[in-house]
Amino acid sequence: MTVALDGYGAEQGFDVLAQGARLAAADGIGVRVFGPRRALGLDGVEGIEVVDTAERIGNDEDPVPAVRAKKEASVVRAAREVSNGDADALVSCGSTGATMAAATFGLRRLKGVQRPALAVQLPVPGKPVLFLDVGANVDVRAQHLVQFAFLGAAFSDAVLEVGNPSVGLLTVGEESGKGREEVVEAHRLLSEAPGINFAGNVEGRDLPAAVTDVVVTDGFTGNVALKLLEGTAKTVAAAVGDAARSNPLAAAGGLLLKPSLNGLRRELHPDSTGGAILLGLRGIAVVGHGSSGAEGIANAVRLAARCAEVDAVGRTAALLAEGGAGRAALAAEGDAGSP
Amino acid sequence: MTVALDGYGAEQGFDVLAQGARLAAADGIGVRVFGPRRALGLDGVEGIEVVDTAERIGNDEDPVPAVRAKKEASVVRAAREVSNGDADALVSCGSTGATMAAATFGLRRLKGVQRPALAVQLPVPGKPVLFLDVGANVDVRAQHLVQFAFLGAAFSDAVLEVGNPSVGLLTVGEESGKGREEVVEAHRLLSEAPGINFAGNVEGRDLPAAVTDVVVTDGFTGNVALKLLEGTAKTVAAAVGDAARSNPLAAAGGLLLKPSLNGLRRELHPDSTGGAILLGLRGIAVVGHGSSGAEGIANAVRLAARCAEVDAVGRTAALLAEGGAGRAALAAEGDAGSP
Numbered sequence: 001m002t003v004a005l006d007g008y009g010a011e012q013g014f015d016v017l018a019q020g021a022r023l024a025a026a027d028g029i030g031v032r033v034f035g036p037r038r039a040l041g042l043d044g045v046e047g048i049e050v051v052d053t054a055e056r057i058g059n060d061e062d063p064v065p066a067v068r069a070k071k072e073a074s075v076v077r078a079a080r081e082v083s084n085g086d087a088d089a090l091v092s093c094g095s096t097g098a099t100m101a102a103a104t105f106g107l108r109r110l111k112g113v114q115r116p117a118l119a120v121q122l123p124v125p126g127k128p129v130l131f132l133d134v135g136a137n138v139d140v141r142a143q144h145l146v147q148f149a150f151l152g153a154a155f156s157d158a159v160l161e162v163g164n165p166s167v168g169l170l171t172v173g174e175e176s177g178k179g180r181e182e183v184v185e186a187h188r189l190l191s192e193a194p195g196i197n198f199a200g201n202v203e204g205r206d207l208p209a210a211v212t213d214v215v216v217t218d219g220f221t222g223n224v225a226l227k228l229l230e231g232t233a234k235t236v237a238a239a240v241g242d243a244a245r246s247n248p249l250a251a252a253g254g255l256l257l258k259p260s261l262n263g264l265r266r267e268l269h270p271d272s273t274g275g276a277i278l279l280g281l282r283g284i285a286v287v288g289h290g291s292s293g294a295e296g297i298a299n300a301v302r303l304a305a306r307c308a309e310v311d312a313v314g315r316t317a318a319l320l321a322e323g324g325a326g327r328a329a330l331a332a333e334g335d336a337g338s339p
Numbered sequence: 340m341t342v343a344l345d346g347y348g349a350e351q352g353f354d355v356l357a358q359g360a361r362l363a364a365a366d367g368i369g370v371r372v373f374g375p376r377r378a379l380g381l382d383g384v385e386g387i388e389v390v391d392t393a394e395r396i397g398n399d400e401d402p403v404p405a406v407r408a409k410k411e412a413s414v415v416r417a418a419r420e421v422s423n424g425d426a427d428a429l430v431s432c433g434s435t436g437a438t439m440a441a442a443t444f445g446l447r448r449l450k451g452v453q454r455p456a457l458a459v460q461l462p463v464p465g466k467p468v469l470f471l472d473v474g475a476n477v478d479v480r481a482q483h484l485v486q487f488a489f490l491g492a493a494f495s496d497a498v499l500e501v502g503n504p505s506v507g508l509l510t511v512g513e514e515s516g517k518g519r520e521e522v523v524e525a526h527r528l529l530s531e532a533p534g535i536n537f538a539g540n541v542e543g544r545d546l547p548a549a550v551t552d553v554v555v556t557d558g559f560t561g562n563v564a565l566k567l568l569e570g571t572a573k574t575v576a577a578a579v580g581d582a583a584r585s586n587p588l589a590a591a592g593g594l595l596l597k598p599s600l601n602g603l604r605r606e607l608h609p610d611s612t613g614g615a616i617l618l619g620l621r622g623i624a625v626v627g628h629g630s631s632g633a634e635g636i637a638n639a640v641r642l643a644a645r646c647a648e649v650d651a652v653g654r655t656a657a658l659l660a661e662g663g664a665g666r667a668a669l670a671a672e673g674d675a676g677s678p
Contacts, residue, residue: 125581138511171563172474172477172558172559204562204566204570208574208575209570221559224509224511224560225563227542228543228564228567228571229543230544231547232547232568232572233575234544235548236571236575243602247599253593253597253599254596256592256593257589260582260583260585263582
């Protein structure tokens with residue numbers, strides 16, 4: 001089991017990225033890092049191999065042309081390693097756009113998938129929720145939302161081991177007629193679709209309440225919602241901390257409560273989820289948080305390794321193919337029906 | 340000062356609605372309630388007048404036809420009271436769609452306003468953020484987003500007394516090219532617009548962090564984001580409570596910390612903000628939370644009264660008219676430029 005890790009792009013620097021690679025390697029995962037050998041300082045570490053790489057794609061570059069032009073950039077080389085079969089999964093904490101472009105060009109889409117989608121396990125207390133798309137597609141049609149539902153359900157079943165996962169469609173009200181035109185149409189298509197446990201519409205408040213196992217939306221709403229959820233959890237946690245520093249009695253209370261709150265803090269921290277998975281490709285690609293700490297980077301590598309171990313791609317393809325006739329009909333109908 | 344209050348629609352029942360009316364009346368606000376006289380039990384309460392009303396519009400009705408057909412429904416009568424000049428503001432905790440329809444038909448739009456928008460003060464700790472649109476327009480064009488920015492800035496200035504309020508545009512990245520086509524176009528228009536303090540793009544995480552005074556988005560994203568923010572604050576607060584019940588030491592800590600947390604709990608509670616304001620009309624309309632408690636209903640009435648007191652409509656109209664030539668040019672450009 002080998003994970004190809006982009007050695008550039010971690011905002012906290014090479015030391016933190018290297019520390020994350022060490023943590024993952026200590027779990028027995030082979031890590032091949034494409035980055036600057038000297039800055040990483042990983043030579044001789046068991047389970048880690050460094051492929052010295054000088055070229056990189058920055059956050060400020062237009063992803064698609066950059067990936068096309070820079071054949072030797074770290075994320076492009078790491079993706080090629082996976083498409084060549086020399087590594088089992090790709091992980092990058094760099095530019096999300098560049099990672100998506102490198103993965104889509106390098107790994108190609110599964111049969112019948114029109115648009116790959118970025119999925120995350122939401123950092124909410126209790127039952128995890130798989131949420132997609134969180135940024136791959138800012139504009140979608142109804143049929144894309146339907147495909148995201150199938151991709152999310154397949155991943156939830158195969159990797160997260162949720163039996164018959166329930167899927168909700170994010171919109172502005174419970175009733176089937178609520179939301180944008182493409183959402184109303186996706187609701188109709190999903191209601192009639194065989195082979196999926198469609199639970200109907202869900203609203204913003206249902207996301208942290210974990211009402212369904214999977215929640216589907218477009219990449220604009222999903223990206224805003226994910227960042228809002230992370231920001232709100234952080235703000236509320238900070239406000240609790242402020243309250244605990246407001247007077248000596250409260251401070252004493254905060255100290256007594258702290259051990260019990262640490263578990264919650266871990267659950268709410270974006271690092272705990274290991275980043276976003278690009279679903280719908282013939283290979284595994286994980287986009288870690290740019291701001292990840294060492295534990296976040298290690299968790300991204302662990303998530304990628306786990307996807308490879310359970311053959312997430314093969315099982316997703318198999319689930320998509322099951323009852324494929326029904327879905328092909330859906331696809332045709334969706335294409336005709338949406339604007 | 341008289342507020343016309345819809346006597347139906349509060350999910351917690353007539354007693355809670357009546358209690359909310361009493362709280363507001365105790366502050367010296369005249370409240371005229373359109374609802375069932377006997378169930379409300381408000382006869383003889385100082386400052387409150389009940390107009391016995393049997394007809395209502397439910398959440399399950401299609402708002403526009405219902406408002407057109409039911410001339411004697413409580414929310415329609417309350418809106419008519421405002422358009423007749425017999426009351427200064429409308430408040431309803433019933434169907435948001437019906438309230439918007441009744442207000443838009445009854446109060447009409449301000450000159451030049453294409454689409455009224457629903458705005459809320461976000462329940463986040465510290466500096467309040469005015470957030471719109473939270474549900475009036477699920478689909479928007481660039482020019483609508485530009486108008487929301489002007490409406491929000493005018494309200495923030497006139498009612499919230501924020502001097503030269505900064506306005507952010509909600510999207511998926513800081514750079515000007517990020518987001519849906521209409522968002523990218525709105526960014527360009529706002530960057531060139533005179534008379535507005537445009538702070539550029541903001542992301543989901545910037546909402547609870549109160550990075551700008553006003554945040555503008557479409558009604559689909561805004562509705563999802565508002566409900567998500569409320570849900571996340573609730574979930575995190577509940578998880579803190581669970582942690583405080585997990586063992587005796589933590590419980591002791593929770594007790595010591597509780598007084599300091601109560602302020603935060605009030606700040607985060609949706610009731611604290613008094614509901615959503617429909618901006619862009621020639622009259623004042625406030626949509627309270629359906630699930631409001633008595634304090635939430637009273638705060639909705641207080642918010643409406645405050646808007647009337649400071650002549651929010653007149654001042655918004657004046658601010659929109661200032662430099663109107665520049666904005667008219669913008670409007671034409673926006674109409675031509677967006678799809």
